[in-house]
Amino acid sequence: MSTTRHAPHAAGTTPDPQRPAHRPHRGPAARLRDLAMGIRFAVSGGREGLTRNALTALGVGLGVGLLLIAASVPQMMDARDSRTAARTAVQPAFGKQLPVSATSLVTAPADTDYRTRTVGGEILRPDGADPALPPGLDRAPGAGEMYVSPALADLLASPEGRLLKERLHHRTVGLIGDAGLLDPGELRFYAGSSTLTTDTGGVRVDGYGTRGDADPMAPVLILVVVLACVVLLVPVTVFIATAVRFGGEQRDRRLAALRLVGADARTTRWIAAGEALFGAVLGLAVGAGVFAVVRRIAGSVRVWDLSAFPADVVPVPLLGALILLAVPVVSVVVTLLAMRAVTVEPLGVVRRSAPRRGRLWWRLLMLPAGLAVLLATGTVGDGSEVVEPWPVAAGTLLVLFSLTALLPWLVDAVVRRLGRGPVAWHLAVRRLQLGSASATRAVGGITVAVAGAIALQMVFAAVHDDFNRATGEDSERAQLTVSAEFPSGELAGEMIARFRATEGVRGVIGTVEAYVVSPEPVAEEDIRPTTLLTVGDCPTLRELARIRSCADGDTFVVHSARDEPPGDWIDRTARKGKQVNLNSDTPFDGSAPMLWTLPQRSPTVMARPDPVGEEHTGILATPGAVDVSALPGAWTTALVRIDESVPDAKEFVRNTAARIDAPVRVRTIHKIERDRQYESVRTGLLAAATATMGLIAASMAVAQIEQLRDRRRLLAVLVAFGTGRATLAWSVLLQTAVLVVLGTAMAVGAGVALGATMLRMIGKPVTHWGSYLPVAGMGAGLILVVTLLSLPVLVRLMRPGGLRTE
Incomplete structure (x- = not known):
């Protein structure tokens, strides 16, 4: 064989015995x-x-x-896209707010990171007795309650999730159904609130399930x-x-x-x-x-x-x-x-x-x-x-x-x-x-x-x-940025103090900011001169501007280092020795102005980009010059520098942010942003x-x-x-x-x-x-x-x- x-x-040789001269026809059968x-x-x-x-x-x-x-x-x-669309809230048109109704609710994102994982979250406050609900929930969570995904429930119950449990301190009252999750391993929660409003970062919606066109x-x-x-x-x-x-x-x-x-x-x-x-x-x-x-x-x-x-x-x-x-x-x-x-x-x-x-x-x-x-x-x-x-x-x-x-x-x-x-x-x-x-x-x-x-x-x-885009952010000067809108500067200042007392934090570039306007009358067709007021201590202000000397009570007028020549918009508002209206809502709602005089001795300095690459132009002031508790409509930003030698230092910062009774966004600073x-x-x-x-x-x-x-x-x-x-x-x-x-x-x-x-x-x-x-x-x-x-x-x-x- x-x-x-x-x-x-070769020529003249006997044909291959496998190839007989005559072969009977053999069909498909x-x-x-x-x-x-x-x-x-x-x-x-x-x-x-x-x-x-x-x-x-x-x-x-x-x-x-x-x-x-x-x-x-x-x-x-396709299934993942459908699940994403089903749990996306129907947003009102830009610049408009939905009226309060039995089906409406106020919602705000509450996403967070835990070590190498992302935890998706949403805060809900119903307006009525029959609110629209995201898929996977049988009822809206009450204040202090939350629904969690099965994977998040397992993590919170394990020793590995100890720090996350401190952050998500609501009482778990149920599990999110499969219809509300992208995959079984997703970490997600819905938390209830009694204080969330449209003035504190929430958005009023009346339904879920929208499918926008995907980016090509x-x-x-x-x-x-x-x-x-x-x-x-x-x-x-x-x-x-x-x-x-x-x-x-x-x-x-x-x-x-x-x-x-x-x-x-x-x-x-x-x-x-x-x-x-x-x-x-x-x-x-x-x-x-x-x-x-x-x-x-x-x-x-x-x-x-x-x-x-x-x-x-x-x-x-x-x-x-x-x-x-x-x-x-x-x-x-x-x-x-x-x-x-x-x-x-x-x-x-x-x-x-x-x-x-x-x-x-x-x-x-x-x-x-x-x-x-x-x-x-x-x-x-x-x-x-x-x-x-x-x-x-x-x-x-x-x-x-x-x-x-x-x-x-x-x-x-x-x-x-x-x-x-x-x-x-x-x-x-x-x-x-x-x-x-x-x-x-x-x-x-x-x-x-x-x-x-x-x-x-x-x-x-x-x-x-x-x-991969260079963000212009400097992760050596700070590793986390925390931002929040507060109805008053007093709460904003309290937030900065909490982060400075957090374990594993080496320093905080904390600012309380608000828009200020010129109190001078302007023509009806003209735009009122407006600029930004930034309040922080001297170490913070040195991170934001090129300041030679600083003491509590000092103020500065800051021009952009990128503008050639600097515009006059700042100078028309921040006039040395003149008054500035700290209530920027006065021209719109007729509320009483809050007048404050910019000291004549305020030096003019050039801005320095902060760790996220932004310039803070306008007026810089120390707490001794401006009482932040008097600022209406203020917001705060904390750029946090952590001690890398402390295990889970970032998690301690995120836990501090979670204990603040208002929507707070914590983001990691990256030098490179990937598409x-x-x-x-x-x-x-x-x-x-x-x-x-x-x-x-x-x-x-x-x-x-x-x-x-x-x-x-x-x-x-x-x-x-x-x-x-x-x-x-x-x-x-x-x-x-x-x-x-x-x-x-x-x-x-x-x-x-x-x-x-x-x-x-x-x-x-x-x-x-x-x-x-x-x-x-x-x-x-x-x-x-x-x-x-x-x-x-x-x-x-x-x-x-x-x-x-x-």
Whole structure:
């Protein structure tokens, strides 16, 4: 019995015995019978067949499971958008307020951060007995009460949530239903209040459920998403195609027996396709099981801070049907194509011929063809209105699939020229020289994944600065900013004092601010001169202006350092020795003015940007000059500098803010602000890449075990003849090393070419040529790690039991 590749016939030689001169017509019915026979062989293949089918089903099932998850992503995104819209309050038109009614309520955001997590929150105060409620609540929480999400309830009940529990000190009266949450792991609460009003930062609403138009995605991000989808899914299809070929060499030898009883070559191919079809159908069942398990645990597992409700994890019907139909078809087509390159002969007939090398021209054509399709798509810039995804996907597919076509040819070409060496090296090289197809298929998927990851990395590195804006904030001078509106300056000053007394706070740049106006009469059509009054102690004022000397009771007139020349608006209001009206509402509501005289000796100074990059122009005053308790409509800002050596110092500040009986916003100061769409795409890609890399590792492990099983008898024979186990282990590692070097070299070349082409499409230069090194190293390392983990299986297969055959 023998299985070899076709060798070309010399002129005048006898035709191949597999190709009889006359073959009776065989229609579709005969092919179906051949497929059915192959399925019967797969079912009744004994222990060996059972193991082979199990490995095929596992390999295909892992790929199918991930494809079904990918097909569920659009549904999950739509469900998430619907949940977001359903809990968004219907805001009144700009500048208008809704009247008080039985269904209205006053609401204010109460989002906070806890360590590395964001806790969403909202404060509610109903106006009537039947208020509109956000989804997930059965009633409005009363004052001192709150509804929390299940994940937040668990956190508050754990020791890890001790500091957060101090902040959310309301009594928990219920859990938010699934309809009011984006995912099961979301941290969210709704708290009741009896003091929240529209004057203290609240907004009156009378309903929930609005769907505004989403911001259009930048063309560059669309290009990145298309590239990422292809890069993440192509390795999956490669692994599925590889899995249906598991046990191919043993199966080819078994089919030789069918030739002995008169089956022609075409019949054996279709029988082989039937065996592969059975394994693929089992793989669909395994994949459905994998998907069901993942769907069940989707709510309890968070990947890059993302999770989903099981009910939302549903494949798009068209995509799901396509997967269920495509996998069996691919298994049959791949097997038929693979069998065309194999000669299955009757028992005892051996052809001593060298394996035929595949044609090179079409393999070389795929890569430049794919790059040409991408270049023909044109330049994609911020001004582009439409990005055509299909040409981009088609070009990327051609580039990546060219690797699966070129890698076997390259391996054959290189190993034929490798010289002799130690026994382990000799065994590794001879194994590849005699047949590298199965080993090459095993690393083909990771080669494609590495090439795509390199291209993605190059694109992300090039567009990084476009979606990351320098805020102008100085996180060295302060780390947190706290802002709040208070009806009086007295409460504002009290807030600053509380933060200065908070544990872990090294300093506070605390200001109480209010608008002041000129009391002089103005024409009806003119705008009354207005400027900003900022009150703070001397250390605070030095952070806001370039002041040489300061004492309590001093005042300053501040001009902007950015204005050339300074405008006269400030000077028309802040006139030295003249009165200023501290009640800016007087011109609008006729309330009594609060006159205060700006001292004549007030020096004029230049503003200095505060830690968040803002200038405080107008009038600076110390508490001894202006009584903040007398300021109506004041607001306060506290820029907090914390002691990084104190654990959870930021949490202490946030807890202090939560104890203030008014809406207070706490924000972390960042030097760099990342675009939300970019961050969303990046997070989604990281989650998808994590799942894909997990599949790659698992599939490679299955493929490696299948290869070792296929060589079990040979390994046992070598050990029986005295070959050392360590030598055989080293031969496996060296064989893998050869494939790693060749596969990584190809992946780097194709990935850099694809990445450079993508950058040309978006008009960006290649600035990070070395960005591919970590990705390439990770891919090579993954292959080596999987090989090392398979060594225990190798040792077990070397036992004398491997000499047994059925």
